[in-house]
Amino acid sequence: MLEQFDQRTELIVRQCLREYDDKIADLEARLEEQARRIRNIIQPAKISQIHDSKQKVKVTYGRNESPWLKWFSTMQGQMKEYRCPSVGEQCILINYGGGDNSTQAWALCGVWSDEFPLPDNRPHIHTMEWAPGFRLEINTQTGKVDWWVPTKVTFHTPLVHGTEHVRDFKRTMQEDRDIYNDHGHPFMPKPKPQQ
Numbered sequence: 001m002l003e004q005f006d007q008r009t010e011l012i013v014r015q016c017l018r019e020y021d022d023k024i025a026d027l028e029a030r031l032e033e034q035a036r037r038i039r040n041i042i043q044p045a046k047i048s049q050i051h052d053s054k055q056k057v058k059v060t061y062g063r064n065e066s067p068w069l070k071w072f073s074t075m076q077g078q079m080k081e082y083r084c085p086s087v088g089e090q091c092i093l094i095n096y097g098g099g100d101n102s103t104q105a106w107a108l109c110g111v112w113s114d115e116f117p118l119p120d121n122r123p124h125i126h127t128m129e130w131a132p133g134f135r136l137e138i139n140t141q142t143g144k145v146d147w148w149v150p151t152k153v154t155f156h157t158p159l160v161h162g163t164e165h166v167r168d169f170k171r172t173m174q175e176d177r178d179i180y181n182d183h184g185h186p187f188m189p190k191p192k193p194q195q
Contacts, residue, residue, distance in 0.1 A: 037098035045093040045107065047085045054084050059107050061093050069093075071107040085109045089116055 045061040056068040071091070074081050085091065090111035097104025112118045119129040126138040133150040147153075165172040181194045 040095050040100065040102075041098050043093040043095065044111075045091050047087050047089045047091060047107065047109070050084060050087060057085055057107055059091060059093055061102075064102070066093065066102040066105060066107075069102070069105055069107050071109050086116065089113075 043061040045059040045066075047057050048060045048065055049058040051057065051068055055070075057071055058068060059066045071085055073083065085107070089109055090113045092108040092111060093102060093105055094108055095102050095105040119135070120127040120137075124139060124141040126140065128136045133148060135146075135148040137146045139145075165174055167173075180191060182190070184190050
């Protein structure tokens with residue numbers, strides 16, 4: 001008798017809850033969709049292709065490849081910077097649309113890896129390295145700036161002004177001026193005006 005009562009009670013409860021089964025299933029599906037979209041928002045990725053325009057990239061993440069995407073730059077307002085990422089460079093795919101096809105996404109580049117390691121490990125040195133042989137180091141402790149440029153530096157300006165001495169591999173410009181001012185030729189006075 002008690003067993004029949006339990007079975008009838010269970011049947012009544014099931015009938016009363018049946019109308020909520022579809023709602024619960026719908027909520028479960030929505031939660032799973034939201035969880036999937038959240039998982040897709042931020043993905044580790046790698047640059048797989050550079051567009052011919054050199055202004056967009058494709059990235060691979062998991063077994064997927066994105067469509068052509070913009071990448072982050074340090075600044076793109078009145079002041080701008082351009083640096084095309086390298087194929088194989090690690091990045092973070094920020095899928096702000098959260099969808100599966102990453103059509104609403106950006107690539108956040110600059111994550112170092114074994115293939116593209118950090119150029120330095122000294123916290124007081126700000127280093128920029130563009131390619132082998134092209135390097136800038138700023139020492140924040142000493143104030144010293146070092147440039148490595150393998151061939152030539154051209155300044156496109158009407159005036160280069162230095163507040164102290166300028167030196168080449170042999171001597172300073174002041175030492176060159178002193179040589180000029182002290183030199184003479186037989187039967188001729190020293191140069192005027194003095195440098």
